Amino acid sequence: MKTPAHAPEQKLFTPAELVGFVILATVIFIVLPASVDAFRLNLFGKYLTYAFVAVGLVLCWGAGGILSLGQGVFFGLGGYCMAMFLKLEASSPENTAIQSTPGIPDFMDWNQVTALPWWWEPFNSFAFTLFAVIAVPTAFAFIIGVAMFTRRVGGVYFAIITQAIAAILTILIIGQQGYTGGVNGMTDLRTLLGWDIRTDSAKTALYFVSGALLFVCLFIAQWVRKGKVGRLLVAIRDQEDRVRFSGYDVANFKIFVFCLGAAFAAVGGAMFTLQVGFMSPTIIGIVPSIMMVIFCAVGGRLSILGAVYGALLVNWAQTVFSELFPQLWQFAMGGLFIAVVMLFPMGLAGLYDSHVKPRLARLVREMRVLKGLPPEPARPARATGAAPAE
Amino acid sequence: MNVATPAHTTNFLLSVEGLTVSFDGFKAVDDLSFYVDPDEIRVIIGPNGAGKTTVLDLICGRTRASGGSVRFKGAELLTMREDQIVHAGVGRKFQNPSIYEDLTVFENLELSFPRGWSVFGALAFKRAPDVVDRIGEVAETIFLADLLGEKAGLLSHGQKQWLEIGMLLIQDPELMMLDEPVAGMSVAERKKTAELLNRIIAGRSMIIIEHDMGFVKDIAHKVTVLHQGKILSEGSMEKVQADPRVVEVYLGH
Numbered sequence: 001m002k003t004p005a006h007a008p009e010q011k012l013f014t015p016a017e018l019v020g021f022v023i024l025a026t027v028i029f030i031v032l033p034a035s036v037d038a039f040r041l042n043l044f045g046k047y048l049t050y051a052f053v054a055v056g057l058v059l060c061w062g063a064g065g066i067l068s069l070g071q072g073v074f075f076g077l078g079g080y081c082m083a084m085f086l087k088l089e090a091s092s093p094e095n096t097a098i099q100s101t102p103g104i105p106d107f108m109d110w111n112q113v114t115a116l117p118w119w120w121e122p123f124n125s126f127a128f129t130l131f132a133v134i135a136v137p138t139a140f141a142f143i144i145g146v147a148m149f150t151r152r153v154g155g156v157y158f159a160i161i162t163q164a165i166a167a168i169l170t171i172l173i174i175g176q177q178g179y180t181g182g183v184n185g186m187t188d189l190r191t192l193l194g195w196d197i198r199t200d201s202a203k204t205a206l207y208f209v210s211g212a213l214l215f216v217c218l219f220i221a222q223w224v225r226k227g228k229v230g231r232l233l234v235a236i237r238d239q240e241d242r243v244r245f246s247g248y249d250v251a252n253f254k255i256f257v258f259c260l261g262a263a264f265a266a267v268g269g270a271m272f273t274l275q276v277g278f279m280s281p282t283i284i285g286i287v288p289s290i291m292m293v294i295f296c297a298v299g300g301r302l303s304i305l306g307a308v309y310g311a312l313l314v315n316w317a318q319t320v321f322s323e324l325f326p327q328l329w330q331f332a333m334g335g336l337f338i339a340v341v342m343l344f345p346m347g348l349a350g351l352y353d354s355h356v357k358p359r360l361a362r363l364v365r366e367m368r369v370l371k372g373l374p375p376e377p378a379r380p381a382r383a384t385g386a387a388p389a390e
Numbered sequence: 391m392n393v394a395t396p397a398h399t400t401n402f403l404l405s406v407e408g409l410t411v412s413f414d415g416f417k418a419v420d421d422l423s424f425y426v427d428p429d430e431i432r433v434i435i436g437p438n439g440a441g442k443t444t445v446l447d448l449i450c451g452r453t454r455a456s457g458g459s460v461r462f463k464g465a466e467l468l469t470m471r472e473d474q475i476v477h478a479g480v481g482r483k484f485q486n487p488s489i490y491e492d493l494t495v496f497e498n499l500e501l502s503f504p505r506g507w508s509v510f511g512a513l514a515f516k517r518a519p520d521v522v523d524r525i526g527e528v529a530e531t532i533f534l535a536d537l538l539g540e541k542a543g544l545l546s547h548g549q550k551q552w553l554e555i556g557m558l559l560i561q562d563p564e565l566m567m568l569d570e571p572v573a574g575m576s577v578a579e580r581k582k583t584a585e586l587l588n589r590i591i592a593g594r595s596m597i598i599i600e601h602d603m604g605f606v607k608d609i610a611h612k613v614t615v616l617h618q619g620k621i622l623s624e625g626s627m628e629k630v631q632a633d634p635r636v637v638e639v640y641l642g643h
Contacts, residue, residue: 228512234490238491244472245452246476250473
C-alpha cells in the first residue's frame with residue numbers, strides 16, 4: 001500500500017505559529033515590563049486575565065461554534081474562590097478584633113452572621129482553594145453543558161441561556177450579602193500565605209505568573225486545536241449532523257470544550273482577584289460577559305493569539321479613552337466594536353492574514369533576491385490553486 | 391450474535407415492521423414493513439413526498455418514529471441514539487453532499503475512521519500507520535487519491551458525493567444507506583459511481599434512494615416503490631415496471 005502524500009506530520013506548531021508564540025512571549029515577558037511603570041504593568045496584568053477568557057472563547061466559539069455570553073460566570077467563580085481564601089486570611093482574629101464576632105470576614109459581621117458558614121471552611125486551605133478555583137467553575141460548566149447540549153440546545157438559544165445564568169448569578173451574589181459581600185464584593189484582600197499582594201513588587205511578580213499561566217493555557221488550546229478534537233470541533237460547527245452519523249456523540253465534545261473554556265476563564269478570574277485585590281459582581285455580570293466576547297471578536301475568533309492581543313488592546317484602549325475623554329469613552333468603544341464587526345469580521349488576526357502576511361511573504365522573497373539567493377522553490381502546481389493543507 | 395431474536399427476523403439484516411411517523415397528524419410514513427437481506431442492494435423509488443428520505447431518517451435515528459419497529463441484526467434501532475446506530479453498523483449518506491468543507495479530504499476521511507469516538511479517545515487519537523493506509527485505500531476507491539490534501543469545499547459536486555460515500559466506506563458499515571448518490575452528476579460520473587457501488591457492496595447491504603431509472607436498473611437487486619408513505623409495489627425491477635399502479639403514480643409521468 002502506497003502511503004499517501006497528504007498525511008501531514010502532526011506537529012504542534014507550524015513555523016509561522018511558532019514565530020507568533022515567540023513574538024507574543026516577547027511582548028508579554030520583555031517589551032511590556034521594560035516599557036511601562038509598575039502601575040501600568042499591573043493594569044496590563046489585569047488585561048491578561050481577560051485574555052484567558054478570550055482564549056477559551058476561541059475554542060468554544062471560534063472553533064466549536066458555541067457562543068457563550070456568560071463566560072463572566074466562570075471568570076467570577078474562579079475569582080470568588082480565590083477571594084474567599086484571601087478574605088479568610090485577611091480576617092484573622094487579630095485583624096478583626098473590633099468586630100462583634102472576630103475571625104470572620106467583615107461583611108459577615110456587618111450582616112449579623114455570627115459564624116463562618118460550613119461551605120466557607122474548606123477555603124482556609126490554600127491547596128483546596130487552588131483545586132476549587134478550577135473545579136468549581138468547571139463542574140458548573142459541566143452541569144450547564146450536560147443540561148443544554150444533550151438536549152441539543154444550541155446557537156442563539158444557548159447564548160441567551162448563558163446570558164441569563166450570568167444575570168442569575170449576579171443577583172444571587174448581591175442578594176446573599178452576608179455570605180458573599182453583596183454588591184461591594186470581597187474587598188480589602190491583603191496577603192497570600194503571608195505575602196503582601198498590594199506592593200508593587202508583588203504585583204509585578206503576579207503579572208509574570210499570569211503571563212506564564214496564560215502560556216500554559218495557550219499551549220493546551222494549541223494542542224487541542226491541532227489534534228483530532230480540534231478538527232472535530234470544526235466539523236461540528238459546519239456539519240453537526242454528519243458528525244453524529246460518523247459515530248460521535250456530539251454533546252460530549254461540546255461539553256468538553258465548554259468546560260475547558262470555563263477552566264481557562266476561572267484561572268483568569270483567580271489571577272484577576274490576586275492582581276486587582278478584590279472581586280465583585282460588577283466584574284462578572286452581563287456587561288462584562290459581553291465585553292469578553294468582544295475581546296475575542298476584536299482579536300479574531302479563530303486565532304488564540306489574536307484573542308490575547310484583542311483582550312490587551314481593547315482593555316488598553318478602554319483605559320486610555322476613559323482617561324482622555326471621561327464622558328465620551330463609551331461611545332469610542334462602541335464605535336470600535338461597530339468598526340470591527342462591519343469592516344473586519346475576522347478581527348485583528350483576519351487583518352493580519354489578509355494584509356500583513358502576503359506582504360511579509362513578498363518581503364522575504366525580495367530579501368532573498370537582494371542577497372542573490374535563488375528564489376524559493378516553486379510549490380507543486382495544483383489544479384485549483386488552493387493553499388496547501390496546514 | 392443475539393441468540394434471542396424472534397424467528398421472523400433471523401434471516402434478514404434489517405427488518406422494518408409497522409413503521410409509522412406522523413408530523414402534526416400527517417402520516418409521512420404509514421405502517422411500513424419491508425425486509426433487507428444480507429448483501430442485498432435495495433433501491434427505494436417513488437414520487438416526491440412519498441416518504442423515501444423520511445424512511446432513511448427513521449432508520450438512522452435522525453427522526454423519531456411514532457410507532458413500529460426497526461430491527462438490525464436483531465437489535466432495535468428505534469430506541470438508540472444516532473451515534474449508537476452507527477456503532478451498530480448502519481451508515482448514512484445524505485441527499486446533499488454533507489462533508490466538512492473546511493477540512494481536507496484526508497481529514498474528512500480521518501474523522502470518519504471508526505476509532506477515538508469518545509472525547510478522551512479523540513484526545514489520545516494518533517495518526518497511526520494503519521489509519522493512514524486505510525485512508526489511502528479508501529481514497530483510491532473513491533477516485534480522490536490525488537486530492538487528499540485539498541480542502542473538501544473545493545471539490546466538484548460529484549467528488550463531494552464520492553467523498554461522502556468514502557466517509558461511509560471507511561466506517562465499514564454492514565448496512566449503507568445512500569440518498570440519491572448520483573443526483574447532479576454527469577453521465578460519466580454516474581457510470582463511475584455505479585462501478586464504485588458495485589465494488590464496495592461486498593459483505594454489506596445497501597438501501598439506495600434514486601430517481602434515475604437507468605442507474606436503478608444497473609444496480610438494484612430489488613426495488614421498493616413508495617407512495618404516500620406506503621409500499622405500492624415491491625420486487626424485481628421488471629416486476630415493478632410492469633405494475634400498472636406504479637406506472638400510474640410514478641413511472642408514467
